[in-house]
Amino acid sequence: MTPKNIIVFIAAAAVSLAAANTRFGDSAHAIGVIKANGGSARHASHLDAGKDAYTLIATATVIPPYRGDARITLEGEPKLDCKLYSSGPVLDLGIRRHPVFREDTLFDLQPKDRIAIWAVIKPPAIDPVCGMAVKDDFVSEQHGGKSYRFCSDDCLNNFRLNPDKYKNNAAQGKYTLAFTDTATGKRVLDIPVLLGGKEGAGDGGHQH
Amino acid sequence: MADTSTKSASFWAEHRLWIIIASILILLPPLSFLFQFTQDSNFCGSWCPRMFFSWRKGQAASDFFLGFARSYMGVTLVLGVLASTFFLGRYWCSHLCPVGGTMETGSRIVPKWLKINFSAIPAPPVRYGYFAVYMLAPAVGLGSLCCNYCNFATVPRMFGAAFFNGADFAYFLRTAGLINLGLIVVFGFLAKGGRAYCNFMCPIGAMDSLSNRLGLKFGRRMNVDQSKCNSCGACSRVCPTWAIEIKDKAAIDHYSCMPCRKCEKACAKGAIAYGKTQG
Ligand code: SF4
Ligand code: SF4
Ligand SMILES: [Zn+2]
Numbered sequence: 001m002t003p004k005n006i007i008v009f010i011a012a013a014a015v016s017l018a019a020a021n022t023r024f025g026d027s028a029h030a031i032g033v034i035k036a037n038g039g040s041a042r043h044a045s046h047l048d049a050g051k052d053a054y055t056l057i058a059t060a061t062v063i064p065p066y067r068g069d070a071r072i073t074l075e076g077e078p079k080l081d082c083k084l085y086s087s088g089p090v091l092d093l094g095i096r097r098h099p100v101f102r103e104d105t106l107f108d109l110q111p112k113d114r115i116a117i118w119a120v121i122k123p124p125a126i127d128p129v130c131g132m133a134v135k136d137d138f139v140s141e142q143h144g145g146k147s148y149r150f151c152s153d154d155c156l157n158n159f160r161l162n163p164d165k166y167k168n169n170a171a172q173g174k175y176t177l178a179f180t181d182t183a184t185g186k187r188v189l190d191i192p193v194l195l196g197g198k199e200g201a202g203d204g205g206h207q208h
Numbered sequence: 209m210a211d212t213s214t215k216s217a218s219f220w221a222e223h224r225l226w227i228i229i230a231s232i233l234i235l236l237p238p239l240s241f242l243f244q245f246t247q248d249s250n251f252c253g254s255w256c257p258r259m260f261f262s263w264r265k266g267q268a269a270s271d272f273f274l275g276f277a278r279s280y281m282g283v284t285l286v287l288g289v290l291a292s293t294f295f296l297g298r299y300w301c302s303h304l305c306p307v308g309g310t311m312e313t314g315s316r317i318v319p320k321w322l323k324i325n326f327s328a329i330p331a332p333p334v335r336y337g338y339f340a341v342y343m344l345a346p347a348v349g350l351g352s353l354c355c356n357y358c359n360f361a362t363v364p365r366m367f368g369a370a371f372f373n374g375a376d377f378a379y380f381l382r383t384a385g386l387i388n389l390g391l392i393v394v395f396g397f398l399a400k401g402g403r404a405y406c407n408f409m410c411p412i413g414a415m416d417s418l419s420n421r422l423g424l425k426f427g428r429r430m431n432v433d434q435s436k437c438n439s440c441g442a443c444s445r446v447c448p449t450w451a452i453e454i455k456d457k458a459a460i461d462h463y464s465c466m467p468c469r470k471c472e473k474a475c476a477k478g479a480i481a482y483g484k485t486q487g
Contacts, residue, residue, distance in 0.1 A: 021350060053381060
């Protein structure tokens with residue numbers, strides 16, 4: 001143990017500790033269970049507001065006796081663009097049966113199956129004053145080199161009166177990544193997704 | 209007289225690159241061959257070798273051991289690696305691990321002038337500084353290094369993304385994914401020898417190096433024959449883990465050595481060989 005080694009050890013530990021405490025607000029990991037009468041996630045997934053894109057990784061285990069096909073949707077307002085991918089092998093060698101993911105549906109879920117769905121979520125542009133998703137007929141306004149769009153002259157005027165209050169507003173709200181059984185229409189898993197929550201997700205960053 | 213101890217083991221020294229490539233083909237996408245037996249497609253899931261042994265503050269014992277059950281293949285793998293290292297040296301890391309193997313193989317393709325030589329930084333204190341935080345930070349509730357900075361997630365997903373797997377591609381669409389990619393590139397592909405990531409910040413490598421050191425007296429390792437060594441330093445220049453210091457004679461640090469056996473090949477005097485530790 002030379003003094004140099006001790007210094008390097010402390011420096012490495014300090015950098016590592018800083019890294020361990022860095023949270024990335026553009027991704028979250030939810031762990032849940034799929035159940036016939038309504039499964040749940042271990043905790044809500046928190047994402048910061050104002051990012052261009054988010055990745056939510058949802059892993060879940062199917063609890064017996066549930067079997068069936070489940071459609072996955074992201075529910076909430078304003079509507080977010082959401083693309084779903086199933087984490088499966090590139091070349092399926094057919095060694096083990098597993099649920100098949102097509103379009104937005106998991107087919108042939110069976111007890112004890114484990115699934116991993118990656119949702120890439122893109123928030124829409126919004127009117128920063130009232131929060132409505134931007135439509136074609138919105139009026140636009142330049143401010144500080146950025147372009148903003150408003151549903152009405154009311155919202156535009158409010159913005160002009162107090163741009164600092166509104167300029168950083170981005171899509172946020174409470175969403176649910178919902179798994180719905182296609183045969184019965186029943187929810188088999190609800191994953192709450194909080195867009196705009198800055199409180200740390202209680203999971204210590206255990207996410208992949 | 210032919211030296212039988214190196215002869216019998218020379219398969220591992222001569223064919224290392226091919227063994228690494230075979231391991232990559234067997235374990236990583238597109239085939240993910242072994243993983244498909246357990247309904248997995250990469251190390252995330254029942255093969256996760258990193259998560260089960262780190263205890264999180266507030267985690268009940270039952271939950272902790274449920275993690276062992278969830279990652280039963282990862283537990284088996286890590287125990288197998290630690291046990292084999294104790295007796296035979298770190299062959300998992302030098303020859304079999306597809307993650308370290310990818311970084312080293314990738315670094316062979318990178319032109320010399322682009323490479324970064326990290327050997328000025330002593331590796332063991334960095335490794336154990338990182339590892340201490342890896343184990344202790346979640347235990348006292350100060351964040352976690354586990355999944356956010358994972359070589360075993362990133363490298364397989366690089367292969368998956370290369371084959372246009374949507375979920376693997378999505379891994380790199382977020383800050384954490386890009387940071388991991390950066391770490392693999394800088395400390396893997398761009399590092400001289402391709403093993404700086406392994407040497408600094410792989411928790412499996414950190415545990416494995418402890419097993420390597422603990423088993424030194426009992427097992428087989430790389431040894432320097434002091435009477436043959438002429439202190440030329442050829443071995444230390446090729447070592448990917450900068451484990452050889454030329455003091456009076458060459459000395460191998462068994463906290464860092466994985467028996468890649470490059471030094472053995474580089475030594476013109478035949479002073480380095482793999483075998484039972486003497487003395
Ligand atoms: S140190 Fe880690 S990544 Fe490197 S070869 Fe060993 S187990 Fe693999
Ligand atoms: S000491 Fe020799 S065998 Fe060990 S890592 Fe360095 S070059 Fe490889
Ligand atoms: Zn409005």
